[in-house]
Amino acid sequence: MSLTIIAAFMIIPLVVGLMSARQSQETSEDFFVQGRAMGSIAVFFTVAATWWSAFAFLGSNATFYTNGPVYLTALAWNLLFGFMYYWIGKRVWYLGKRFNYLTPSDLLGDFYNSETLRIVVAAITLIFTVPYLQIQLTGGAYLIEVASNGAIPFWLAALLFYFVIIVYVWVGGIRAIAWTDVIYGALLFFGMMYAGYYISTHVGGPTALFAQLQESSPAHLTLPGPNGTMGYPMWFSLFVITAIGAFMGPQIWLRMYSVKSGRLFNLMPFLLGLAAIAYMGSVLSGYSGVLLEPGIANADQILPVMLMNYAPYLLASLIMAAGAAAAMSTANSQIHAVSTVVTMDIYQRYVNPSATQARIVFIGRLSLVGFSLAAYIMALTVPGVLVTIGIAALAGTAQLVVPTLGAITWKRAHPTAALAGLLGGVGCVLLMTFGPLSAPLGFHAGVWGLLLNTLLFIGLSHVLTRGDADVVERFAKARRDYDGEYHPERTTCAASAPASLGQ
Numbered sequence: 001m002s003l004t005i006i007a008a009f010m011i012i013p014l015v016v017g018l019m020s021a022r023q024s025q026e027t028s029e030d031f032f033v034q035g036r037a038m039g040s041i042a043v044f045f046t047v048a049a050t051w052w053s054a055f056a057f058l059g060s061n062a063t064f065y066t067n068g069p070v071y072l073t074a075l076a077w078n079l080l081f082g083f084m085y086y087w088i089g090k091r092v093w094y095l096g097k098r099f100n101y102l103t104p105s106d107l108l109g110d111f112y113n114s115e116t117l118r119i120v121v122a123a124i125t126l127i128f129t130v131p132y133l134q135i136q137l138t139g140g141a142y143l144i145e146v147a148s149n150g151a152i153p154f155w156l157a158a159l160l161f162y163f164v165i166i167v168y169v170w171v172g173g174i175r176a177i178a179w180t181d182v183i184y185g186a187l188l189f190f191g192m193m194y195a196g197y198y199i200s201t202h203v204g205g206p207t208a209l210f211a212q213l214q215e216s217s218p219a220h221l222t223l224p225g226p227n228g229t230m231g232y233p234m235w236f237s238l239f240v241i242t243a244i245g246a247f248m249g250p251q252i253w254l255r256m257y258s259v260k261s262g263r264l265f266n267l268m269p270f271l272l273g274l275a276a277i278a279y280m281g282s283v284l285s286g287y288s289g290v291l292l293e294p295g296i297a298n299a300d301q302i303l304p305v306m307l308m309n310y311a312p313y314l315l316a317s318l319i320m321a322a323g324a325a326a327a328m329s330t331a332n333s334q335i336h337a338v339s340t341v342v343t344m345d346i347y348q349r350y351v352n353p354s355a356t357q358a359r360i361v362f363i364g365r366l367s368l369v370g371f372s373l374a375a376y377i378m379a380l381t382v383p384g385v386l387v388t389i390g391i392a393a394l395a396g397t398a399q400l401v402v403p404t405l406g407a408i409t410w411k412r413a414h415p416t417a418a419l420a421g422l423l424g425g426v427g428c429v430l431l432m433t434f435g436p437l438s439a440p441l442g443f444h445a446g447v448w449g450l451l452l453n454t455l456l457f458i459g460l461s462h463v464l465t466r467g468d469a470d471v472v473e474r475f476a477k478a479r480r481d482y483d484g485e486y487h488p489e490r491t492t493c494a495a496s497a498p499a500s501l502g503q
Contacts, residue, residue, distance in 0.1 A: 005147070005317040010164050012183065013328070017168025017176035028348075028360045031173035032102050032340045033258040040264050042178040044271055046333070047255050049181035051081060051246055051272070052188055053132075053330035057323040058139045059390060060279060062299035064286025068225030072283070073235045077243040078276035082269035084247045088401075089256040090265040091408045094482045095475075096257040104253045104400060105345045111407040112415035113471045120422055121400065122345040125250045126338055128396030132249070133334040133375040135390050137161050139300065140327030141379065146304035147320040155380055161324075162376045165332045170365045174258060177332045184329035189278050191322020195303065196281030199288045202310050206284055213287055220290055233442030238391070241446040244401050245394025250337035251330075262486060335375075339367035392433050395446025399425035402453045406461070408479070411472050417460035425453030 029035055038046070056074070063071040092107065101107045104125055109118030137158045144157035152160070168176045203209045213220055224231035246252065259265065289302040292310065296302050303323070307316035343364040348355055355363070402421050406413030431437045432445030439445045466472055483490045 005314075005321055010160060013164060013168050013176075013180040016179045016183070017172040020172035020176040020179045023175060026361055027357045028102065028344065028364070029100075030175075031361045031364060032336075032344070033254055034173070034175050034178065036097055036258060037260045038174075038178060038255075038258040039260055040267075042182065043255070043259055043264050044268070045185040046178040046181040046329075047085065047252070047268065048272060048275055049185040049188060049325075049329035050251050050255065050333040051330075052185075053136055053139070053326055053390075056279075056282075057188065057192060057326035058142065058300050058303060059135075060282035061286040061289065061303040064220075064283055065289045065296070065302045066225075066299045067227060067230040068220045068223065069283075070223060070225060070230035070235050070238065071286075072279075073239045074242075074279045074282075075276050077239045078279075079269065079273045080239065080243040081247055082272035084243065085252075085256070085268045085272070086265045088247070088404065088408065089252075089268075090262050090486070091479075091482065092253070092256045092404070093259050093262060093265065094486075095408070095478060098478055098481075101257060102254075102344050103341050104248075104250055104404075105341070108400075108403055108407055108418070111471070111475055112403070112413070112418050113468045114415040114419065117403075117415055117419050117422075118345065118349075120419060121403075122341050124396060124400060124422065124426060125341050128393045129249060129251075129334055129338050130371060130375055131378065132390055132393035133331055133338070133371070134378040135393075136327040136331035136334065137375055137379040140324045140331070142301055143304055143320045143323045143327070146301065146308055147317050149308075158376055158379050161328060161331065162372050165328060165335055166368055166372055169332055169336050169368055173361075173364075174254060174336060177336060178258075180332070181329050184325035187322040187325040188329070189275060191319045191325070192278040192281040194281065195307065195319045195322075196284030196288075198315070199292075199306050199310055200284040203288055203291050209284065209287055209291070212291055217290055220287060231442055234444065237444035237447050240450070241391060241395050241398050241444055244450075245391075245396070245398035245446065248397045248400040248404070249334070249394075250341055251333035254333075254337055254340060331375075335368050335372050338371045339364045342367040342371070391444060391446070392429075395429045395433070395444060395449060396426055398446055399429070399449055399453050402450070402457050406457060407475070410461070411476055412461050412466070413457075414461040414464040414466055416464055417457045420460055421453040421457035424456045425449035428452050 025035070027035075060071050060074065095101065095107055099106075099110060101110070103122070105118045105121045108121050109115065140161045141154050141157035144152050144160065145154045148157075168180065172179070197206070200206050200209045203212060210221070217226060219226040223235065285303050285306065289296070289306055293302060293306055296305060304320055307319055311319070343360055347363050348360055352359070399422055402425070403413070403418035406418060426449065428449040429445045432439045432448060439448055
């Protein structure tokens with residue numbers, strides 16, 4: 001039965017992708033951003049499903065299981081993510097529609113008028129997205145391996161993920177992703193909530209669970225957790241790095257550019273905040289595991305192990321399909337996003353500027369295969385806990401928020417300052433994560449990277465003066481027009497703050 005459910009899970013997105021392809025056009029704008037015409041239902045589900053990943057479905061349970069309550073900061077970072085999607089995303093969408101942007105490099109390279117910065121931004125999005133893509137394949141493969149009782153080994157499960165995603169994204173582009181994400185999003189929300197509740201009934205329900213945990217392992221209920229390493233600095237670090245890093249990923253940029261109407265951004269903080277209650281299921285699952293299955297060697301497998309041991313086979317398989325949905329709904333978006341960056345920022349801009357639309361779409365499809373293969377090889381060869389790898393990858397992409405805020409709010413923002421800030425921030429992350437330096441005071445390397453990035457950006461922008469007044473004024477006018485359309489009450493302040501989109 002479980003193999004039948006897994007087969008259905010693999011076949012459904014293929015069917016959806018083929019159906020969506022009927023509406024597709026062989027243009028880069030349609031393949032990458034759905035002709036900038038994505039409606040409200042698709043926007044919410046594809047943003048939510050892309051934002052929530054194997055990091056959320058498996059990593060959250062593993063973190064509660066091993067490190068206590070630090071992951072409860074997820075309730076707050078969902079609100080931060082939703083607010084950024086509304087406040088930053090709406091402005092990025094407006095500029096993207098006005099100037100025909102498709103990638104992060106398009107907006108940042110255009111505003112800062114710098115080819116060097118454009119290349120650096122593209123490199124950051126590619127380098128730090130592939131490891132995060134790896135954890136989606138790893139998480140999904142874990143679930144399929146366990147759900148099949150080992151009949152489908154890890155390498156084959158990851159390969160199945162790779163194959164299915166490639167086929168339907170190849171055929172339907174972002175439209176196929178959005179359609180499948182409606183299904184994935186619903187499965188994910190149900191799976192997280194019901195899995196936690198059902199498993200907790202084996203220790204007497206949620207109330208009994210916390211009472212028993214208070215007696216047997218009270219350190220799981222308070223910071224800094226049973227290992228003594230997850231205190232308030234890490235709570236804050238996860239809140240900042242996870243939300244900003246995911247939001248700055250190229251897959252979310254595409255979901256900002258794709259929206260049909262700016263008014264669709266307004267409800268996102270409420271909807272994403274409401275959906276965050278699904279994390280209560282992760283709390284129950286992870287803490288139940290402390291009582292029911294102590295000593296699991298690979299904490300990322302705690303949820304599937306408990307489902308197979310304590311839930312009926314059919315129910316366990318359905319919930320694990322929901323977890324696989326979490327992985328696939330992020331993986332498909334990331335594969336599509338990195339192919340967009342390679343195609344538009346590298347191939348179309350530097351290799352073949354006169355490429356036809358059909359050629360651009362074809363190169364985009366080839367890039368899907370290449371980066372999926374890279375992530376597949378990493379999933380087989382690079383070990384690591386999902387949350388650990390995920391946070392390191394998010395810390396890198398989070399550095400893009402500083403020049404992005406400068407581009408949408410500040411006419412003094414200088415290209416040299418943006419470049420120095422990015423290199424300093426990313427360098428700080430790499431040195432503190434993989435190099436000889438250790439992050440002080442318990443904060444994650446990504447927080448220190450953002451601090452250094454911000455100081456360099458603001459300091460150098462105040463010292464240096466831009467010489468391209470025409471570019472500065474072009475963006476200043478776009479910002480005034482934005483305020484005139486969406487915030488007319490601010491137009492009276494336009495004379496005193498002409499370069500602001502929201503100040």
